[in-house]
Amino acid sequence: MKITFPLLSLFFILSCGKNAETIITVKNSLSTYRQFETVTINLEELKLSGGNESIFIEDIETGQQLISQIVDENDDGKFDVLLFQPEMPANSERKFYIRTGKISQESDSIAACYSRFVPERTDDYAWENNRVAFRTYGPRAQEMIESNINGGTLSSGIDAWLKRVEYPIINKWYKKETSSTGSYHEDTGEGLDNFHVGMSRGVGGIAKKADSTYYISKNFTTWKTLFNGPIRTSFILEYASWDASGKKISEKKKISLDYGSNLSKFEITIKGTDTISAGLTLHEQDGEIAINKDYGWVSYWEPHGDSQLGTGIVVPNNAMVGYEHYVTNIQDASNLFAHISIEDSMITYYAGFGWKKSGQFQNKTKWNEYLQHFSEGLKNPLLVRVQYRSLKTLNESIKKN
Numbered sequence: 001m002k003i004t005f006p007l008l009s010l011f012f013i014l015s016c017g018k019n020a021e022t023i024i025t026v027k028n029s030l031s032t033y034r035q036f037e038t039v040t041i042n043l044e045e046l047k048l049s050g051g052n053e054s055i056f057i058e059d060i061e062t063g064q065q066l067i068s069q070i071v072d073e074n075d076d077g078k079f080d081v082l083l084f085q086p087e088m089p090a091n092s093e094r095k096f097y098i099r100t101g102k103i104s105q106e107s108d109s110i111a112a113c114y115s116r117f118v119p120e121r122t123d124d125y126a127w128e129n130n131r132v133a134f135r136t137y138g139p140r141a142q143e144m145i146e147s148n149i150n151g152g153t154l155s156s157g158i159d160a161w162l163k164r165v166e167y168p169i170i171n172k173w174y175k176k177e178t179s180s181t182g183s184y185h186e187d188t189g190e191g192l193d194n195f196h197v198g199m200s201r202g203v204g205g206i207a208k209k210a211d212s213t214y215y216i217s218k219n220f221t222t223w224k225t226l227f228n229g230p231i232r233t234s235f236i237l238e239y240a241s242w243d244a245s246g247k248k249i250s251e252k253k254k255i256s257l258d259y260g261s262n263l264s265k266f267e268i269t270i271k272g273t274d275t276i277s278a279g280l281t282l283h284e285q286d287g288e289i290a291i292n293k294d295y296g297w298v299s300y301w302e303p304h305g306d307s308q309l310g311t312g313i314v315v316p317n318n319a320m321v322g323y324e325h326y327v328t329n330i331q332d333a334s335n336l337f338a339h340i341s342i343e344d345s346m347i348t349y350y351a352g353f354g355w356k357k358s359g360q361f362q363n364k365t366k367w368n369e370y371l372q373h374f375s376e377g378l379k380n381p382l383l384v385r386v387q388y389r390s391l392k393t394l395n396e397s398i399k400k401n
Contacts, residue, residue, distance in 0.1 A: 021097055021098075021388075021389055022046055022047060022048065022097070022098040022386065022387075022388055023060070023095055023096065023097060023098070023386070023387045023388070023389060024039075024041065024057070024095070024096045024098060024384060024385070024386055024387075025093060025094070025095050025096075025384070025385040025387065026039060026086050026088065026093070026094050026095075026096070026382050026383070026384055027092070027093045027382065027383040027384075027385075028088035028089070028090065028091060028092050028093070028382055028383075029091070029380055029383060030090065030091070030376065030377070030380050031090045031091055032090055032373065032376075033087075033088070033089055033090055034087075034088040034377060034382070035085065035087045035088070035260065036085055036258070036259060036260025036261060037085065037088070037377055037381075037382055038083050038084070038085050038231060038232065038258050038259075039083070039084050039085065039086060039382055039384055040081055040082070040083055041081065041082045041384065041386065042080060042081060042082075043055075043070070043079060043080055043081065043082060044080075045386050046082070046098055046386065047388055048098065048100050054100045054101055055068065055070055055082060055098060055099070055100055056068055056098075056099050056100075056101065057084050057096050057097065057098060057099070058096060058097040058099055059086075059094065059095075059096055060094075060095040060096060060097055061094070061095070066084050066085075066086065066096070067084065067085070067230050067231065068082060068083060068084040068231070069082075069083045069084070069229040069230055069231040069232060070082050070083070071083060071226070071227045071229065071232065071234070072226065072227065073226075073234075075224075075226055075236075082098075083229075083231040083232055084096075084231065085231060085258075085259065085260065086382075088382060110168040110171065111168075111228040111229050111230060111233065112129060112130055112168070112229075112230050112259055113128075113129045113228060113229055113230065113231060113232050113233040113257055113258065113259050114127065114128055114129075114168050114170060114228045114233055115127035115128070115225060115228060115233040115234075115235050115255075115257070116170070116225060116228075117138075117223050117225070118135075118170075118174055120174060120178050121174050121177065121178055122137070122138070122140050122141045122144065122151065122152065122153070123137070123138030123139065123140040123141055124136070124137060124138065124141070125137075125138060125220065125223050125235065125237060126161070126170045126174075127170075127233055127235065127255065127257055127264070128161070128163065128168060128169065128170050128257070129233070129257050129258065129259050129260070129261065130166040130167075130259060130260065131163075131166070131260065131261070131262050131358070131360060132160070132161075132163065132257075132261075132262050132352055132353060132354075133160075133161035133162075133163050133169060133170060134158055134159060134160060134161060134203065134257075134264060134352075135158075135159045135161060136155075136156065136157070136158055136159060136202075136205075136219075136220065136237070137153045137154075137155055137156075137159075137219045137220070138219055138220055138221075138223070139219055139220070139221050140152075141153040141154070141219055142154050142218050142219040153219070154199070154218060154219065155197055155198060155199055155200075155202075155205075155219065156205050156206075156216055156217045156218060156219060156220070156239065157197040157198070157199070157200050157201050157202030157203075157205040157281070158197070158201070158202040158203045158204050158205050158264075158351065159193070159195060159197045159202055159203075160193075160195040160202065160203050160309075160311070160353045161173070161184070161191070161192075161193050161195070162191045162192055162193070162194065162195060162309070162353075162355045162357070162358070163190060163191040163358070164189075164190065164191040164355065164357055164358040164359065165189075165190045165191065169190055169191070172190075173190075173193075191355070191357075191358070194304075194305055195304075195309075196281075196283065196332075197281065197332075198331065198332035199216070199331070199332040199333065200279070200281035200282075200332040200333065200334070200335055201216070201278070201279030201280065201281055201335045201337075202279075202280075202281055203280060203281075203311050203351050203352060203353055204264065204266060204278050204279070204280070204313055204349070204351025204352070205278070205279060206251065206268065206270075206276050206277060206278050206279070207276070207277050207279055207335070207337070208244035208247065208249055208273055208275075208276055208277065209277060209324075209337075209339075210244050210245030210246075210247065211245065213245065214277065214279075214326065214333070214335070214337075215242065215243065215244035215245065215249075216242070217239045217240070217242040217249070217251060218239070218240065218242065219239075220237040220238060220239055220253075221238055221239060221240050222237070222238045223235065223236065223237050223238075224236045226254075230259060231258060231259050232256055232257065232258045232259070233256065233257050234254065234255070234256040234257075235254075235255055236252065236253065236254050236255075237252070237253045237255065238251075238252045238253075239251045239252070239253075241272075244272075244273065247272050247273055248272050249270065249271070249272040249273055250269075250270065250271045250272060251268055251269065251270050252268065252269040253266060253267070253268050254266075254267040254268070255267075261352070262352040262353060262354050262360070262370065263312070263314060263350035263351060263352035263374065264350065264351055264352055265348070265349075265350050266278070266347075266348065266349050266350070266351060267346065267347075267348050268346070268347050268348075269345055269346055270342055270345060270346070270347060271345050273342065274341065274342050275321065275339055275340065275341055275342060276339075276340055276342060276347060277324070277337040277338065277339050277340065278313050278315075278337065278338050278340060278349055278351060279313075279326075279335035279336065279337045279338075280298065280300045280311045280312070280313060280335060280336045280337075280351075281311075281332070281334070281335055282300065282302075282327065282334040282335060282336060283302060283304075284302070284303075285327060285334055286302060286303060287300050287301050287302025287303070288300070288301050288302075288364060289325055289336055290364070290368050291323055292371075292372065292375070293320060293322075293323070295314075295372060295375040295376070295379070296314060296315040296316060296318065296319070296320040296338075296375055297312060297313060297314045297315070297320075297338075297371045297372070297374075297375050298312065298313050298320075298323050298336055298337075298338045299311070299312045299364075299367060299368050299371055300312070300336050301363075301364035301367055301368075304355070304356075306357075307355060307356045307357035308355075308356040308363075308364075309353060309354070309355050309356065310353060310354045310355075310356075310361060310364060310367030310368075311351075311352070311353045312351070312352065312353070312354075312367065312368075312370075312371045313338045313349055313350065313351045314349065314350040314351075314371055314374050314375050314378065315338055315340055315348075315349045315350075316348060316349070316350075316375070316378040316379070317348070319340050319341050319343070319347065319348070319349075320338050320339065320340055321339050321340065321341045322338075322339040323336070323337060323338050323339060324336075324337045324339070350374070354366075354367050354370065
């Protein structure tokens, strides 16, 4: 597997002092093997002599250097968070050095976790990792529909791009489509976009139910890319306020996608209501739904072209207060909804998909198991402890173990 490193995702060679070490201990309390779960550490917790831009991680036992990423998570212009993804066997504990040193490698190649605004295709915003890709639609696409101009899209739903390769495809597919050298609606070996969204919620778009009707926003109005990298991409979309049967709703989405995950993370600031619903389109209504309210997930597995497709939503922190299998004769309005309570004007949930033809999930059972495992991981996060110890104390501890 080849992983590329963008300019802001740094990979380092050791050149730090040897008198003391910053040590991170990660513990997996579950009896299941865990990987592609991102450990997040505030840089303020790390007592480092080097600059934040020269941080990397080393496994104490093996000496292996782990891929990591430092990011500006709160968008204040300063690096503030360290990300990495340790592989954690069942009921295990692992220790890592935090090192500072000189940059050994930089690359301007496309990051494994990547997102960008796409002005060459009207004004999409698209994002991907090594497993899945998504897009949604901007103000020019809305204006074209409202002005009866061909080629527009009016939707705040989330589109699924069904990739079946691990390398980045967003730029390649858009170039193929806009240069008329091919079409991303045809699968030539990498996957395709044949997932219809329309006015539906697609894969995780939101709606507000009032009486018996679901109300939705229009296209995003502004965007901002926060960062790309080997572990995570993150960006912000803002929407014009919208009406839900007399209630004025405002929404601002922060969307992130981590390496190895089939689910995007949605952190949405919402005002004007105390509950909101995230939905999965039902397309031809010929699929099978699954619900686990205790673990906060909903699932839809359906026939899709010459294959099958699973979509899902996972809501952490017991915030899923209900669900609805909403079926109507109105085009694109049938969705499976997860109802989510809003606390301090914020909600968090995860939404994504698994395509059988990608080889990732062979049936609905495997897809639902993935959602269940994902939810269990949220309920039982990896436990992280930061320690500062002299080398003498550390070596004595390792010998005892």
